Amino acid sequence: MANIAVLERKCDGCGLCLERCPFGAIELKNGLAQMNSACRNCFSCVKACPKQAIIRLETKTASVDKNAWRGILVFCEVNAGRLHPVSLELIGKALELAKPLDYAVNAVIVGKKLDQHAEELLHFGVTKVYTYDADGLEYFRADAYAACVEDTIRLMKPSVVLVGSTLIGRSLAPRLATRFRTGLTADCTKLELRENSDLVQIRPAFGGNIMAQIVTANTRPQFATVRYRVMDAPERRERASGEIVPCAIPKGVYESRISLISSKPVPPGKSISDAEVLVVGGRGLQKQSDLEMVKELAGLLGGDWAVSRPLVEKGWAGNERQIGLSGRTVRPRLIITCGVSGAIQFASCMNMSGYIVAINTDPHAPIFDVAHTAIVGDLYSILPQLIRSLREDKK
């Protein structure tokens, strides 16, 4: 609906606004201008009206008392007895954001047998670790976990809540944001905190073609999820500091509408996000068997292999090997891309790697904009040479 009103006592039906409206959204009815549903609030008519008969309606949104919400809370994920490393990366970012506003950074963990994890978190600079430790919380159940974290949020009233963009985090964060009727930005790649405590949540949008800056200006807390390997984990401190706060399990947690029938632990597999060395195949590869060269080079370098999305779409590799916006973010010490153009959806998820070598026949390929070493050439001649010389070295 238009945020525009026509003052009947001032409108004389001159029709100038009809001429100026680029959307044909104004009609004259009984000699008075009237907006229809085509109005896009461009306000050209407001400027055009010589009688100031068309006015802009300002809507005031109720804003929260931002000073009542202070500090940063990090949801630290414990799954199958393991603290997910994204939790430490989030703590690192939270500490950096918190400094100028003198905010405390606290952590919350939910699960079973959490003592060791809670103690470990005290080596990373958090002020308090809230724990919800119970047999019934051993496995993730979205409603039960959300109830526990909601409890901490009501207790601590943090301005910002950070959650890892993992399978669990992606299920938990939207539930929490809905409970607090506030905003959530998923998969942020950059976070900044303004003086007024508004969190600027930066992430690729429109297929990665723009970097959107999103602000939750009128509500608190502000929820953001961040993928693994995007932020830096802080150094582990020798001495632990801070306090562990064991919390009572909120009422109703065990009345979950989700019942666990059975569970089968997924064997802890290697993830390309954890690799220190990666060799990546792109659409420059002509057939599936050519991927063997990529795998062999990766093996000789003691690393892992990955692919760009077209290769997953062809069925040559599973999605767990895909780098990119719809795949994984990686940050190895060394990455060698072979026949990858470097589209933004790919490059934005690997451009933080320590050292990037790109092999491509096209000297103008965008991958060379992020590469430290650019090899303009045919992967079918370069890869066999590299493999041969590494094999020689190994002899």
Ligand SMILES: Cc1cc2nc3c(=O)[nH]c(=O)nc-3n(C[C@H](O)[C@H](O)[C@H](O)COP(=O)(O)OP(=O)(O)OC[C@H]3O[C@@H](n4cnc5c(N)ncnc54)[C@H](O)[C@@H]3O)c2cc1C
């Ligand atoms: C919403 C959205 C999400 C997306 N998510 C992802 C994602 O997660 N991951 C992803 O990868 N893509 C993603 N894409 C697709 C992305 O835009 C690109 O289409 C894709 O990354 C291209 O893959 P590529 O570089 O392998 O192929 P191409 O762009 O086709 O590039 C192939 C390159 O190989 C070079 N080449 C050809 N032959 C040789 C040779 N013999 N030797 C050396 N070089 C050679 C060519 O010069 C070319 O630069 C997404 C797109 C959208 C819209």
